[in-house]
Amino acid sequence: MKRSQRISLGLVPMASAAFLAACETPQQRTCVDQSGRVVADANCNTSSSAGASGGWTAGNPGGYRWYWYQGPGPVIGARAPSGGQFTAPALTDTVRGGFGETAAEHAGVAS
């Protein structure tokens, strides 16, 4: 078999559009609930435990936390754009950042 018959793409066009849009927008912060949906910032502001670090804690029954990402502005009720990050949850002993250091030195992987 030397040739394709049909190529269908689902995620690629969406990721491409999001990437290009993100190039033109600054990093921003929004408040999300545990399902990843955008909620009013007040939910994070009034929860002392969410605070600037955005961690999950027992004092945060709503499960709200800050989410940092690049892309279009947040819409309350919509799912937050993918590709962003949370600060690591505060009640776990998970360690992050153990991979990726060399790529940062070399600016990419391509070969």
Place this chain on the structure above:
Amino acid sequence: MQRRTIDPRATWVDDVRALGLVYCWTGDRPYWDESAYYEFTADEIDRLEAATRELQRLCLEAGQHIIDGNRFAELGIPAAAVDAIRRSWDAEPPAIYGRFDLAYDGRDVKLLEYNADTPTALLESSVIQWFWMEARFPHADQFNSLHERLVEKWRDIRPTLTGPLYFAHADQGSGEDLMTVTYLRDTAAEAGIETLIVRMDQIGWNPRQRFVDMEERAIRAIFKLYPWEWMVREAFGARALDAGTQVDWIEPIWKMLWSTKGLLAILWDLFPGHPNLLPAHLNDPGGMTTYVRKPLLSREGANVSVVTPAGTTATSGSYGAEGFVYQAIAPIPCLDGNYPVLGAWVIDGEPAGIGIRESTDRITSNTSRFVPHLFLPA
């Protein structure tokens, strides 16, 4: 093989970006270059396919030879990785793809190197040049069955998965790594696999759940567009090598046997004079006065020197401490001032297509351009 010039589509930037090629420029120059294309005959494509299949066979023998002869150290493979490589080689976990870089002068096909662990230029080889051909030469053909073969391989793997399949990439500004893994996710999703994406630096280590994602879910199977030679030296490297961690890494760690350029010298040792190989030696030129010196583990043409009696040209970079391989200079033709290198793709061990990058000098680097190809059916 003919290089033909042609006017690019007026809308080419939007066309290729819509298909995921967000990295279609290198600085102020096109990376995707459709102002030219390469035309092959069907007979040439048959020869390229046969050479790719043959090289894959040779590499399998070379891999076994490295293991049996315990030749890891001289190839720059750290001792800490050896046990994991041996286990992985024997267990034959899923391996998806690789890309041979070939010199082709219209007659001979010669191996330049094998990118077996983290090859890129996949999206442009599989998708972008395919849709270019359908738009410009709908009655032509292309050596390109990458998409179907990827989907087919994921279908094989699907029954072995016990949870979502993660796709990991490095944080990289151009978007190339992100779009490469996103494309692979698309092919896995087409095979019915649940996929999730994570950046390498987001992967967590939890003493109870082992490797976890950002939501603290255990990672059981992960495709990583990240070289093993980097992973094993980073903070989580020892954990990835631990047999008890129980993560299926794709590509598997035994690909370290093929992703060192020392493989070229091993191949020449085992198959001297083979028509698809160039003379190559570890540590010194082995009597050659005209040769290319390559670091064992360099990427994107970094720290490569071309040595001839007339002088030496070299690229910069931060590789080479691990040692070098010395390879005879390949017969790469110069067409309209361009040196094409053919990337011959292997999916699940089978030839699956080609992509061409061309440069204005003999060293293919991260400033090379991707140029589409077609062939005329017999």
